Amino acid sequence: MFNAIGIIGLGLIGGSLGLAIKHNKLSKVVIGFDTNKENLNDALKLELIDIGANSYKSFSICDFVIVSVPPSQTAKVILDLFDVLRENTIIIDVASVKEPIIADIKSSIPKGISYIPTHPIAGTENFGPKSAFRQLFDDKYFIITPINEITFAEKKVEEFAKKINMKVKYMDAKxxxxxxxxxxxxxxxxxxxxxxxxxxxxxxxxxxxxxxxxxxxxxxxxxxxxxxxxxxxxxxxxxxxxxxxxxxxxxxxxxxxxxxxxxxxxxxxxxxxxxxxxxxxx
Amino acid sequence: MFNAIGIIGLGLIGGSLGLAIKHNKLSKVVIGFDTNKENLNDALKLELIDIGANSYKSFSICDFVIVSVPPSQTAKVILDLFDVLRENTIIIDVASVKEPIIADIKSSIPKGISYIPTHPIAGTENFGPKSAFRQLFDDKYFIITPINEITFAEKKVEEFAKKINMKVKYMDAKxxxxxxxxxxxxxxxxxxxxxxxxxxxxxxxxxxxxxxxxxxxxxxxxxxxxxxxxxxxxxxxxxxxxxxxxxxxxxxxxxxxxxxxxxxxxxxxxxxxxxxxxxxxx
Missing domain, CATH: 1.10.3660.10 (6-phosphogluconate dehydrogenase C-terminal like domain)
Structure with missing residues (x-):
């Protein structure tokens, strides 16, 4: 489905997404990054990802990037990624709050890059890469809050969510x-x-x-x-x-x-x- | 442990107590009563009790009586039972509120009858005899709120609670x-x-x-x-x-x-x- 998927933030959600992507063969390779080196090492050891990245530069080879960092850091990380991502990359975030993150990003989206705000309604009380498991998303809702009209990129993200067994709903961010x-x-x-x-x-x-x-x-x-x-x-x-x-x-x-x-x-x-x-x- | 145990109110708690008593052979016979005839029939069919009673009169043969009716009816039922119970009977209630029930009963306890207020900290969101199960009380706390000093009767109730796998604590009712x-x-x-x-x-x-x-x-x-x-x-x-x-x-x-x-x-x-x-x- 993708050539290279990047995941920034390897906690419960990011790590479980890595497992679900690998299990369903949705990408040739999964590249992961976490500012916490221990999390990155754990993610490699647990095989949540294929490759550990040292910086955002590695994500220039990705055609799909998932940002699953704490909500307060989400907009900043996406803005930084915009500097390295190549054209035609789709980037999503998975934060539980949508409007303020979109507001911070909206005016800075580079031409050729598709930013899709999403919220997979899945989680447990546990956190960190060790709590990740592949079935976390099964039968849960995946909410997409499109910035403008629904385009090819949203449809591609919808397809991705369905392939990891989620039910997709579109909703206004506000x-x-x-x-x-x-x-x-x-x-x-x-x-x-x-x-x-x-x-x-x-x-x-x-x-x-x-x-x-x-x-x-x-x-x-x-x-x-x-x-x-x-x-x-x-x-x-x-x-x-x-x-x-x-x-x-x-x-x-x-x-x-x-x-x-x-x-x-x-x-x-x-x-x-x-x-x-x-x-x-x- | 007892010759005949009576249970008034055959819902989740009363019914599960019946099962636990029978399983642990704590009485030769378990006599049950419920104002709801369907509940009484279900309790007999599910073998939560041995004998169904038509009136409180049957409980005159019991040496241990458990009242597990809705809290607002508890005091009234106990006061009515006082008229038929024989001497040396121990009677307990299992309501989640203790002080107001004790206040209604305290001055009317017949000589020779031991009334022990208790609260088994066990339950589920389900109710009725069909929701009863024998393991409901395992490893849960059984709280006794004695009216005066701890006597032989309280010790006997404590022993009963321990035999159905509960941990006993004494506490002031207020x-x-x-x-x-x-x-x-x-x-x-x-x-x-x-x-x-x-x-x-x-x-x-x-x-x-x-x-x-x-x-x-x-x-x-x-x-x-x-x-x-x-x-x-x-x-x-x-x-x-x-x-x-x-x-x-x-x-x-x-x-x-x-x-x-x-x-x-x-x-x-x-x-x-x-x-x-x-x-x-x-």
Whole structure:
């Protein structure tokens, strides 16, 4: 499908993409780079990539480049790559926030280079090259937020995503950032906040170590990469702040129902929530 | 260990207790009762119990009785049972809230009957006799909140819990209700609230169906039995309202950190949360 794919950033996503590309034979060669030398060595040892690069210069031989670095560094890395990439290269990023990254890049895209912003909705609470695995993307959504109209390059990226078993959806970048503030970024914030609250209580009182099953569900994502998530929270700040406000407003409604002993209303609300969840499960 | 164990309420907990008792041969016979005739029939068919009872009268032959009905009905059921139980019977309840139930019962305990309030920290999001399974209690905590001093009866209940593979802890009832407002009841409320929020958004905008991995973690417990949880929220109202207030207060601190672009502070906070989670995992 490609002659040489380059991957900048060899963590969970970049590393797993390397494995999926190699397994599906989507490129003759996969070239990887990471500013962290240990990550680069691990990626070579684990055969997530074929070749380790010392600098961006090596990516001049690629026809497809994937940038999977922390969101706050994404735009900078892409702008630097623009200086070395040859004509007709397609470059994608995989950050969970799209609009601010596009805004930083949009006016600097060289003629002949196609930059396609994407967001593969896949991940675990683990990070680093050692957490990479080839099936990470199976049956997950791959969202493309095109800068302008959909061209040959977007179609090629769509084909790539389908070949690693993903389902492709196109979405406006602004809308993407609004929606994901609610369905992904907010859940992480409220999980982090719950763990933090229990931690504060437990510091002074060992009894709070009796965490129940409900608590356990939250802690999985509260183990996520703090660098990535703090980047996301700041980059998508405006949308996240409204999501938090909305969340608190809704919580206060629930609190008032409990305060007022409105048993019928609470039972009905919880039942509707359960039915929605059962609908989501299909 | 016992001649005849009675179980009132044959849902997930009552039914699983039946299985665990039979498997470990802790009683010659297990007598079950449920106001829902379908549940009673299912419990007999699934062999969660040996005998189905038509009324509380049958429990006069028991030396150990377990009440596992919704929390709001627990005190009433126990008070009714006091009229039929014979002397030297031990009766326990397994509700997730202890203080208000104890308050309703305390002054009415007949001489010769031992009432022991307990809370097995075990459960799933499923409910009803069909969701019962014998291993539900393995390695989980069994909390006893004795009304007065620890006597022979508490020791007998402790022995029972250990025989179904549980770890026993004693705790003051008031303290239990405070702690579990934070570590169990609050997680359910914030999960229910998130699902509710996304549902409200999704009603007007299909894009919100792109729920990510973070969201999925929360939805498991938002599928729980609404009758039981609304009971818990009202019975433990005072503690739950302070937990909600504390939670919002903490969330506003996190919101301010994001609002102020305080990158170092956010990174440090998220890192501490991750380290605490890793400590919890052991």
């Amino acid at each position: 809308r993407h950032d609004e929606v994901f503030a609610y369905v992904s970024h907010l859940p992480h914030i409220i999980a982090y906040n719950l763990v933090n609250l229990i931690w504060n209580k437990k510091e002074n009182d060992e009894a709070y170590s009796f965490v129940g099953g409900g608590f356990k569900d939250f802690t999985r994502i509260a183990k996520s990469n703090e660098k990535m998530w703090s980047d996301i929270f700041f980059l998508n700040k405006k949308n996240i702040l409204s999501a938090i406000n909305d969340y608190i407003e809704n919580l206060l409604v629930l609190k008032t129902i409990i305060e007022n002993n409105d048993k019928e209303k609470l039972l009905e609300t919880l039942k509707n929530i359960r039915l929605f969840k059962e609908h989501l499960d299909g | 303290r239990h209700d405070e702690v579990f407002a934070y570590v169990s009841h609050l997680p359910h409320i914030i999960a229910y609230n998130l699902v509710n929020l996304i549902w409200n958004k999704k009603e007007n905008d299909e894009a919100y169906s792109f729920v990510g991995g973070g969201f999925k973690d929360f939805t498991r417990i938002a599928k729980s039995n609404e009758k039981m949880w609304s009971d818990i929220f009202f019975l433990n109202k005072k503690n739950i309202l302070s937990a909600i207030n504390d939670y919002i207060e903490n969330l506003l601190v996190l919101k301010t950190i994001i609002e102020n672009n305080d990158k170092e502070k956010l990174l440090e906070t998220l890192k501490n949360i991750r380290l605490f989670k890793e400590h919890l995992d052991g």
